[in-house]
Amino acid sequence: MPSETPSHVARTRSGEPATLLEAISEALWEEMERDERVFLLGEDIGAYGGAFKVTRGFLERFGPSRVIDTPISEGGFTGAAAGAAHMGLRPVVEMQFMDFISPAYDVLTNYIATSLYRGAGPMPLVVRGPVGGGNRGGPFHSQNVEMAFFHTPGLKIVYPSNPRDAKGLLKSAIRDDNPVIFEEHKGLYRAPHCREVLPAEDYAIPLGSARTALEGDDLTIVTYGLMVHRSLEAAAELARDGIRAEVIDLRTLLPLDEEAIADSLKRTGKLLIVHEDTRTGGIAGEIAIRMNEQAFEWLDGPILRVTAIDSPVPFSGELEDYFLPGVRDVVIAARYLVEY
Amino acid sequence: MTPGPAGHAPTGHHAPLGAQATSDLLYLGFQARFLEAGLRDLAGSEGLHPGLADFRIDTRSIVLARAMRCATDGTGDLCHAGPLAPGPALAFGATPLEFLRHVAGKGTSPASAREGGLDWTDVRRGMIGSGAARGGTATQVLAGAALAFGNRGEDRAAMVFEGRVALQSGGWHEGMNLAGAVRAPLIVVVAARRTAGGSVHADLEAVALSYGVAFAQVGAEPPEHLFRTVAAARRRAVHGEGPTLIELVHVGNEERWASHDAFAERATAEDGLSEPDLDAIRRAAAAGVEHAVDRLAKEPGPTARDALAPVCTDGPPPPPWTRRDPPAPDTPASYDPAEQPHAE
Numbered sequence: 001m002p003s004e005t006p007s008h009v010a011r012t013r014s015g016e017p018a019t020l021l022e023a024i025s026e027a028l029w030e031e032m033e034r035d036e037r038v039f040l041l042g043e044d045i046g047a048y049g050g051a052f053k054v055t056r057g058f059l060e061r062f063g064p065s066r067v068i069d070t071p072i073s074e075g076g077f078t079g080a081a082a083g084a085a086h087m088g089l090r091p092v093v094e095m096q097f098m099d100f101i102s103p104a105y106d107v108l109t110n111y112i113a114t115s116l117y118r119g120a121g122p123m124p125l126v127v128r129g130p131v132g133g134g135n136r137g138g139p140f141h142s143q144n145v146e147m148a149f150f151h152t153p154g155l156k157i158v159y160p161s162n163p164r165d166a167k168g169l170l171k172s173a174i175r176d177d178n179p180v181i182f183e184e185h186k187g188l189y190r191a192p193h194c195r196e197v198l199p200a201e202d203y204a205i206p207l208g209s210a211r212t213a214l215e216g217d218d219l220t221i222v223t224y225g226l227m228v229h230r231s232l233e234a235a236a237e238l239a240r241d242g243i244r245a246e247v248i249d250l251r252t253l254l255p256l257d258e259e260a261i262a263d264s265l266k267r268t269g270k271l272l273i274v275h276e277d278t279r280t281g282g283i284a285g286e287i288a289i290r291m292n293e294q295a296f297e298w299l300d301g302p303i304l305r306v307t308a309i310d311s312p313v314p315f316s317g318e319l320e321d322y323f324l325p326g327v328r329d330v331v332i333a334a335r336y337l338v339e340y
Numbered sequence: 341m342t343p344g345p346a347g348h349a350p351t352g353h354h355a356p357l358g359a360q361a362t363s364d365l366l367y368l369g370f371q372a373r374f375l376e377a378g379l380r381d382l383a384g385s386e387g388l389h390p391g392l393a394d395f396r397i398d399t400r401s402i403v404l405a406r407a408m409r410c411a412t413d414g415t416g417d418l419c420h421a422g423p424l425a426p427g428p429a430l431a432f433g434a435t436p437l438e439f440l441r442h443v444a445g446k447g448t449s450p451a452s453a454r455e456g457g458l459d460w461t462d463v464r465r466g467m468i469g470s471g472a473a474r475g476g477t478a479t480q481v482l483a484g485a486a487l488a489f490g491n492r493g494e495d496r497a498a499m500v501f502e503g504r505v506a507l508q509s510g511g512w513h514e515g516m517n518l519a520g521a522v523r524a525p526l527i528v529v530v531a532a533r534r535t536a537g538g539s540v541h542a543d544l545e546a547v548a549l550s551y552g553v554a555f556a557q558v559g560a561e562p563p564e565h566l567f568r569t570v571a572a573a574r575r576r577a578v579h580g581e582g583p584t585l586i587e588l589v590h591v592g593n594e595e596r597w598a599s600h601d602a603f604a605e606r607a608t609a610e611d612g613l614s615e616p617d618l619d620a621i622r623r624a625a626a627a628g629v630e631h632a633v634d635r636l637a638k639e640p641g642p643t644a645r646d647a648l649a650p651v652c653t654d655g656p657p658p659p660p661w662t663r664r665d666p667p668a669p670d671t672p673a674s675y676d677p678a679e680q681p682h683a684e
Contacts, residue, residue, distance in 0.1 A: 068487075071518055071521060073517060075477075075510070076480050076511065076518045077480075079479075079515065080483045080484030080515070083418075083481040083482055083483060083487070083488065083498070086468070088488070089488050107481075116650060116651065117649060119455055120455075120461035120462075120463060121463050122653050154651045176653075178653055255654075
């Protein structure tokens with residue numbers, strides 16, 4: 001029974017700019033129309049349309065066998081997605097908030113990530129959902145989860161910063177035969193400055209490929225997600241002082257495009273890594289050691305990082321603003337590096 | 341999404357299975373016993389782990405799996421049997437040599453020893469291994485597979501066979517809850533065990549009721565009763581009547597069943613098999629296993645290169661170049677782990 005296409009998945013068809021959230025919705029909708037093996041599972045994603053309304057109208061269009069409202073059991077429905085993936089389907093699991101992915105940690109790391117290596121075959125599934133702070137969500141609705149999974153061979157991790165990338169990367173993630181964790185920053189979901197007209201054609205952006213968000217030759221800033229925008233703001237401020245920062249948007253964290261980082265570093269000689277996730281065990285540490293291994297001779301200063309502080313995400317606005325890395329932090333670190 | 345009414349599922353009756361089905365089960369049962377004996381002989385030698393001497397194959401798992409629809413091309417049912425119950429591998433067509441290669445972690449095993457022992461997953465053959473089945477993971481995974489069968493309208497079902505200890509994990513309940521909610525064609529068999537983990541006194545019928553799934557209780561003897569109960573649950577499942585929870589109760593004579601005496605007695609008394617028939621089945625099973633045991637001793641172990649198999653479908657993982665001397669950022673394609681200083 002055909003139903004009317006919801007407006008939020010038809011921005012591109014209408015030639016209108018799309019938000020990051022709408023880009024995610026479009027990617028899901030188009031992939032479900034393209035491939036009947038794609039189906040969705042998650043809490044309140046059907047009748048309610050999802051906590052952020054990403055899947056509003058999907059139940060009416062695709063029916064309850066492809067838009068499955070699950071019990072509140074992240075481990076259970078992620079495990080079920082694995083079983084369906086074994087049987088040739090391509091499930092997309094929504095975590096209402098990515099903070100809630102922790103009950104599924106066991107099945108993701110022990111079972112799903114090891115599937116191919118154990119001889120159990122490909123595991124084409126995506127686990128996606130909102131991450132990130134700044135919305136006064138407190139410790140249970142604001143976390144970034146990438147580093148809980150970064151250490152697990154067999155997983156891929158994607159973290160887009162803009163609607164175009166979000167749509168193209170999510171399509172690639174759904175078409176990938178490996179399990180992909182797909183993080184969507186809530187602060188970008190409906191951000192007005194993030195709206196853009198997306199390509200009309202069916203496009204996919206390969207996983208594992210970074211992009212240069214801004215070219216420069218005085219230092220390299222490597223970042224992803226919402227911090228791409230903070231870093232670009234910082235770069236604009238630095239430019240007023242004649243400092244030309246290059247900003248690399250990783251887009252995919254695992255596999256990490258270390259070649260793009262090294263290429264930039266070899267031109268600038270300085271490396272600053274910016275992430276919203278907390279400091280200890282953050283991806284900055286891994287990037288730093290890889291550049292130490294591969295590009296030490298080109299370094300003209302220490303590798304620095306700007307991150308959240310090592311604490312849970314606080315509830316109060318004042319505390320959260322202090323907790324999160326900001327434009328000023330990036331500017332200070334960049335100036336220090338350039339003058340080093 | 342609305343669970344249907346729970347209730348008692350039809351159980352099997354005691355009618356004989358017939359000579360062919362009985363012969364088949366007897367053959368697999370004898371094969372299991374001879375494999376155990378072969379592993380006892382091999383354990384500790386030829387680089388095999390001494391613990392293999394204690395390896396046991398719960399014959400009930402063979403009967404359970406045989407009641408499902410077996411196929412080797414990825415179109416049959418899917419079966420998970422928990423630790424100590426790798427019988428489905430035999431029931432779903434693994435040869436004794438394949439079985440021994442896998443259990444012993446030989447380089448010739450299906451997963452080149454990256455998975456082994458009790459854990460064997462072969463989706464095309466319909467087996468999901470137990471290794472990661474921590475906290476009821478298998479019930480969740482099989483519920484999802486069953487969901488896929490149901491949504492596609494296929495004549496397929498999934499079965500989980502676990503000890504009663506599984507009920508202590510939240511994951512098992514999450515899997516049952518989901519299966520009940522989506523009416524997945526799933527059969528969950530829970531066996532009583534005389535271990536600490538088996539001391540949970542949950543009323544399984546009440547558990548089934550709470551998840552809106554059908555319930556059946558059956559003993560391991562006579563084997564055809566167990567076989568028919570699972571087969572009946574399978575029929576219900578593929579006809580859209582949802583999951584069944586089967587309680588396999590401890591009847592106190594598992595050793596007899598395990599040694600096959602009870603089943604052999606019934607086979608001669610009720611299925612028309614003669615003593616010479618039994619001997620022929622026994623000899624055929626023994627011959628296959630003896631051949632496999634002889635071959636196993638000559639099979640090579642895995643090489644270091646086997647560890648570099650793909651973790652993602654994109655290709656093998658990058659070799660650990662920092663182990664090379666001198667370090668080379670651009671790893672040559674001809675990397676050979678055997679050349680590394682740490683390699684034996």
